[in-house]
Amino acid sequence: MPRFSVNERVVHWLFAAAIFALLISGLGLWLPPAANPVLDHRDAVRTVHLDASLALLAIVIPALGRGAPINRLWHDVEFFTRGDWLWLRRIVIPKRWRRRPLPPQGRFNAGQKLNSVATAAATVGFVITGTVMWQGERLSPSLALASDTWHIWLMWLIVPLIAGHMVLALVLPSTRPALRGIVFGNVRLDFARRRHGAWAPAAEPEPEPDSATPESPTDGTAA
Numbered sequence: 001m002p003r004f005s006v007n008e009r010v011v012h013w014l015f016a017a018a019i020f021a022l023l024i025s026g027l028g029l030w031l032p033p034a035a036n037p038v039l040d041h042r043d044a045v046r047t048v049h050l051d052a053s054l055a056l057l058a059i060v061i062p063a064l065g066r067g068a069p070i071n072r073l074w075h076d077v078e079f080f081t082r083g084d085w086l087w088l089r090r091i092v093i094p095k096r097w098r099r100r101p102l103p104p105q106g107r108f109n110a111g112q113k114l115n116s117v118a119t120a121a122a123t124v125g126f127v128i129t130g131t132v133m134w135q136g137e138r139l140s141p142s143l144a145l146a147s148d149t150w151h152i153w154l155m156w157l158i159v160p161l162i163a164g165h166m167v168l169a170l171v172l173p174s175t176r177p178a179l180r181g182i183v184f185g186n187v188r189l190d191f192a193r194r195r196h197g198a199w200a201p202a203a204e205p206e207p208e209p210d211s212a213t214p215e216s217p218t219d220g221t222a223a
Contacts, residue, residue, distance in 0.1 A: 001192050001200065003107065003181035008070050012182055014059045019162070021052035022126075026155060053130055060123065076107050077116045083198065084110035104197030115161055122158045125150065 004012075028045045063070050083103040087110040090102055108116070129151040136144035168175040169182075178195070181187040192200035 001189050002186050003192070004185050005070075005072075006185065008073050009182055009185060011059060011063045011070055015056070018052050018056040018059060019158075022049060022056065023155070023159070023162075025049040025052060030152065030155075050134070053127070056123070057127065077113050080110065080113060081106075084113065087111075088114070105195065106199040107196060109196065115165060119158065119161055122154050122161075125154045129154065 025045050025048045029042065029049060064074065083105065086103045087105060090098060090100065091111065129147040132139065132143060132147035133151060136147070169179045170176065175195070177188055177191040189200070
């Protein structure tokens with residue numbers, strides 16, 4: 001069953017590459033001198049960090065523009081239904097203690113929506129605080145210091161989100177089949193029905209003809 005278009009997959013992997021470059025280079029700039037193996041190359045690491053931030057803007061801004069081919073993705077993520085809120089309330093309860101099953105979810109479940117919105121908000125915060133830090137010499141010291149502090153706090157926010165995203169995609173057997181969708185564009189129909197029941201029926205492909213069904217005779221004796 002098709003889940004992600006080519007444009008959605010390209011934007012996802014370019015965004016992921018830019019974020020990893022920013023995290024790794026930012027970590028090199030943030031570590032104290034005693035534990036910093038890139039201290040002698042700080043200018044080069046800073047250049048990588050700035051270039052990665054420009055690449056991130058070059059990816060995100062056109063992708064979110066009016067008429068962009070991934071508008072369907074953002075539309076699916078930003079709207080929370082009553083079923084989404086129920087899902088968030090029940091998912092924190094251990095399965096054996098749940099009195100009611102989780103409500104069926106759409107193309108994205110409520111957790112994926114929440115993760116996407118938090119990542120988008122953190123990205124906006126990174127851009128704003130990073131721009132202030134970049135122009136810090138022209139601004140008041142207190143504003144530059146506040147931006148630096150918020151930049152670091154945003155890093156502590158997004159690292160657990162990325163780590164959890166990777167664990168769900170690569171480690172847990174129940175959610176690992178979703179990785180196929182962002183790599184190849186499609187997921188197994190049984191996985192879609194099990195994890196995204198509100199979306200799977202609407203996108204269900206036409207059934208293939210049953211080869212075991214006997215064909216009608218062609219000699220005029222079918223009556």
